[in-house]
Amino acid sequence: MSADRLPIGAVLGLGVTQIIGYGTLYYSFSILAPDMARDFGLSVEWMFGALSVALLIGGLVSPSLGQWIDQIGAGRVMTVGSLVSAMALVACALSPNRPSFVVSLIVVEVAANFVQYGAAFALLVQIAANVAQRSITYLTLIAGFASTIFWPFTTALHGWLSWQQVFLVFAAMNALVCMPIHLCLAISMRQPLIATVSSVAKAVAGSIPPERRRLGFALMVFGFSLQALVGSAVLVHMVPLLSALGLGAAAALVGTFFGPAQVGGRLVNMLLGRDMPPPMLALISAGLMTMSVVVLATSAPSMIGAMTFAVLFGCGNGLFSIVSGTLPLFLFGSDGYGRLQGKVMATRLIVSAIAPVAFALAMGSVGAEVSLMLIATCGGFGVVMFCTVISVGRR
Structure with a gap:
């Protein structure tokens, strides 16, 4: 495949696998946890505490995963x-006791890192690095429907089957x-693996000079961490947060604005912002998420304010998924991209x-409004980090 041609088949195939x-x-x-x-x-x-532990262990494995992506x-x-994910889900379904279930759940979340965005972005870079930023944008647009599809699908399926059968x-x-889709994509890279990886590694050079890469990477990771803190906490x-702010039964309605706003933000970026540099898109994403939290904290229990929050937060979080794949490529190039993603x-x-967990403790001790302002402060520092990244890249 030409490095300048958009790999439409790969994007569509990965879109299906990302949704699943x-x-x-x-x-x-979240649908199956009560049962x-x-x-x-x-x-x-x-x-949910067990899920948090599983996610934490998955995070500790990710750097090694990045090295494997570059090597094989x-x-x-x-x-x-995909194979390990399937086996781990079967193990969860057949677990006879709590310890075996927790171990199986940990394997599920570790395996998830092998098949979700980080690995998918790296595959698009390895297939065609020159157009990887566009490919990542299209992929996140398709995959943005995962929650929209699987929340109602899981609910409907669970109405007929036990959670074990659903798994x-x-x-x-x-x-x-x-x-099979992942296997076909692996086979389609016809060149020998070492030649394939080395050839695409030369296709895209990073915008940050070698002497400032360490500083740029630290700033980028710090900014991503702060943005992930805002996103996951909220x-x-x-x-429950919207309910605690006085919105009551309307809280669930406000939450429905998030999914469409997330996809809408990605669609607007695809149509109008395709030439926007990733550092600027990162700044906009962090700014929208921070602004949304401030709007919610200062306007509650206003329904209009809550809907504005959901739209701004959804747009910012949707762009965050794109930026997490395109910004490392833009700043540091395709050489060792898998390791960086890890x-x-x-x-x-x-x-x-x-x-x-930290946000829940904060809400219990200082209340929802103060907790939101603390989250907004973290988001503000994230905006500063991305501003600094832009400054480092321009020097």
Whole structure:
């Protein structure tokens, strides 16, 4: 495949696998958690605590994953990841006790890193680095429908099946749909693996000079971490947070604006912002998410303010998914992209695992409004980090 040609087939195939990957390995958990907790004699909070531990361990594995992507290719990594994901889901469904379930859940979340955005972005870079920024934008637009599809799909499926049977269905989807697609993409890279990786590594050079790469990378990772903190803390607690601010039953309605706004932000970027440099897009994304939290904290319990928050937050979070793939490529090039993505994923997952627990403790001690302003302050520091990244890149 020419490095200048958009790999439409790869984008569409990965779009399918990302929807299934995020839907079966992440979004479905909140729907099935109450029945899991009941069957194991645990609280729902305990189940989400187990998920946080699994995400944390997954984050610790991510740097090694990035090295494997560079060494053997993202297509092969994603193929293995689909198989392991399916086996781990089967193990969860057949777990006879709590310890075996927790171990299986940890394997699920570790395997999820092998098949979700970080690996998919790296595969697009390895297939055609010159157009990878466009490919990533299109992919995130398609994958943005994962929650929209899998929340109602899981709910409907669970109406007919037990959570164990639902997990078995999800395992079949990973093994029979995702794994063949990933295998085909791995095989389609016809050149020898070492030649393939080295050739695309020369296709895109980073915008930051070698002597400032360490500083630029630290600033970028710090900015991503702060943005992940804002996103995960608010997303996990969105409905109870809105209820605590006085919106009551309208909280669930406001939450429905988030998904369309997330896809809408990506669509606007695809149509109007395709020439915008990723550092500027990162700044806009962080700014929208921070602004949305400030709007919510200062306008509650206004329904208009809450809807404005959901739209701004959704747009910013939708752009964040794009930026997390395009900014490392823009700043540091395609050489060692998998390793860089592994480090970025590690920090994001670790922060995403800790932030919801910390935010819940903050709301319990100082209230929702003060907690939101603390989150907004973190988001503001994230904006400063991306401003500094832009400054470092221009010198």
